[in-house]
Amino acid sequence: MDELVWGYPIVFHLFLVSLGAGVLAVSAYLVLWRSDDPAAFALARYGAFLAPLPLLLDGLVLILDLGSFHAGYWFKFLNLYKIVTASPMSIGTWLITAFIIISLLYAHTFLRMPAGPDDPRVGRRRGLAWAGLAVALTVAAYPGFLLSGMQARPFWNSPLVPLVYFFSALVLGIACKLLFLAWRTRSTPTTKDRGDGPGLTVWLARIGTYLSAGELLLVILFVVFAHRGAGSVTQAVTVIMGGGVLATVFWFWAVAVGLVLPMLIMMVAAFRPPATLEGVLLKAVEIAAPLLLLFGAFMLRYVFVVAGQITGPVGL
């Protein structure tokens, strides 16, 4: 029987980091390259307000999970800020702190109404969007570096892991933006009425399809390289192969339900005229697909956290 050293708090940590990074990256992209579209600007604004929240919650979760906090040393986590080491966790701590600061400053540029693409804060907003995009893309890959840097954990010890997390974070960003669109739909019933131009939903669905396909490809490559390799890695990956204890969670819940199905929904919506995107399909692409993506991303992180710990190097 294996005892998990890292439990649900770390699963949430990996999920929340990716969520915040993805939301900020997509929001910054919209500000930098689609700011002439009022609907895109509104979406970027929602994203700017949401982006720091998962990371702030994540910081709280991580502190609560520390052994020192459990032992009553509530502020011992500040030791993280007394040193910079080459440890992925140390680098990640500083990156996440920078992310929180930049995302809060970025959100502040949207705070005072009327915020618009041409308001006086546009220069500062664009500057912070560039900084936010850089830090968000780095933080998006960070969970992968955190896990893959350990030779003692063969399941995680793959250069593809940071790439999987990178794509997964961006997919989460798209998913949140689609959910925002669904929320806005309550006051404006159709995509056409929202004045989206080419259709923001269609655009997001198209980008989401590409990113989901990229993530799926990377997941498959990760499994194939591990399975076709030798030694500890091949042994470790058996937990997600047929008969493995995590096979169903991985292939059915994380991959099929949480990645392939929403990708297909987005694909159907992505390559059709925006005016025809109504009714059940609109709801599916703006509500069902993002919710499935959020669920799938969480399950993927659950599988990674557990599989990495219940497997180890072969032999002694």
Add this chain to the structure above:
Amino acid sequence: MADGVRGKVYGRRRFLKQLGQGTAAAAALAYPHPRSPHAATAKNPQVRYAMVIDTRRCVGCHACSVACKAEFDVPLGFYRSWVEYVEKGTFPDVRRSFLPRLCNQCSNPPCVDVCPTGATWQREEDGIVEIDPDICIGCKYCILACPYDARFANPVTGTAEKCDFCLHRVRNGLEPACVETCIGRARIFGDLNDPNSEVGRLLATTAVTVLRQEMGTKPNVYYIAADHTGEGDARAGQYVRVTTHRRQKDRR
């Protein structure tokens, strides 16, 4: 207006300059940390403490485990040093051997590399990997990075713990508690850099192995006649069972 613009430019420049100075000062404060893994990793220590475990002499009595627990008040279910029972074969061709385990005091320790606070470091003077409980925050990263599963999170202190070759005893000229208590003289401790030490002579004259050599960690715990078989190594039809008294039952 022009003054205002100039004032703004000056302010920004001054801000950037101060930001740069602040960053440089922070980096200067951060890097000379005496326990930074970069500063303290000992590649060529003058003294190199090592342990040789002659498994032919081990009878699995657990005296070492108990002595260690008593020495450090290790919580129930956790061990700094423990003994594994390796059983294999089918009657009448059976064998049971004992494999004492502890931190391997690697010359290339992965736990030091991953520690985000510098709480784990390698002593320059003797190569022992140590943990400072005042700095450790209990993130458990090192526990997962150790290929020997030699670390655990102490639920009382909230920090990572492991064997440190009884540094407090060694400093005072004593042997580690497990070595002193071993009834079969299976554990031999000493300075590898001293060719006249018992460990130096044993390594020069005896075939030894280390655990998970392929990891490249360069362990300083050597085994004589150790059975490296694990449950995952069982050939078709062969019975292999590895048991311990640890809460974490399986090797990982």
